Amino acid sequence: MAFAIPLVEFSRLAPQLREAAGEATGEVAFTRESSLAVAGVRVEAELVLTCQRCMERLPWMLRSEGRAALVATAAEADRASDELETVFAEDHRISLRELVEEELLLALPLVPRHESEHDCAGPATDAQEAVQPAGDAPEETHRPFGQLAQLLKRQ
Numbered sequence: 575m576a577f578a579i580p581l582v583e584f585s586r587l588a589p590q591l592r593e594a595a596g597e598a599t600g601e602v603a604f605t606r607e608s609s610l611a612v613a614g615v616r617v618e619a620e621l622v623l624t625c626q627r628c629m630e631r632l633p634w635m636l637r638s639e640g641r642a643a644l645v646a647t648a649a650e651a652d653r654a655s656d657e658l659e660t661v662f663a664e665d666h667r668i669s670l671r672e673l674v675e676e677e678l679l680l681a682l683p684l685v686p687r688h689e690s691e692h693d694c695a696g697p698a699t700d701a702q703e704a705v706q707p708a709g710d711a712p713e714e715t716h717r718p719f720g721q722l723a724q725l726l727k728r729q
């Protein structure tokens with residue numbers, strides 16, 4: 575079953591987005607495993623997050639695939655195999671939107687950031703460095719290379 579759901583309709587996801595334009599698209603398929611209903615969800619969405627390093631706009635291509643058991647009780651959740659996510663579904667019914675939103679939230683990065691500091695712009699980078707504990711951190715980073723050089727000379 576294919577779907578296309580506007581991002582603004584995800585009430586829990588939308589507040590975490592910088593821009594809730596666009597939609598999530600993908601497919602859902604239901605199967606039954608050990609007498610539990612299992613939903614297989616494949617979802618794609620072009621999100622716009624906020625980089626936690628520079629606080630600027632961060633386009634994020636989210637692609638995720640997961641399988642979730644629809645459970646109505648804690649006992650059922652225990653029965654679900656460990657490789658399955660579990661989604662609470664009263665009377666074993668869940669809306670497609672809720673199901674897709676669960677998958678999106680699971681796939682969302684905990685601390686979204688540009689891949690490298692060089693992709694970040696603005697003075698926030700300096701602020702980030704100031705937060706790190708002062709001390710001998712830079713020395714520690716260089717020491718392994720110094721030791722390595724000694725080893726090489728000995729051989």
Ligand SMILES: [Zn+2]
Nearest residue numbers: 625628688694
């Ligand atoms: Zn950034």
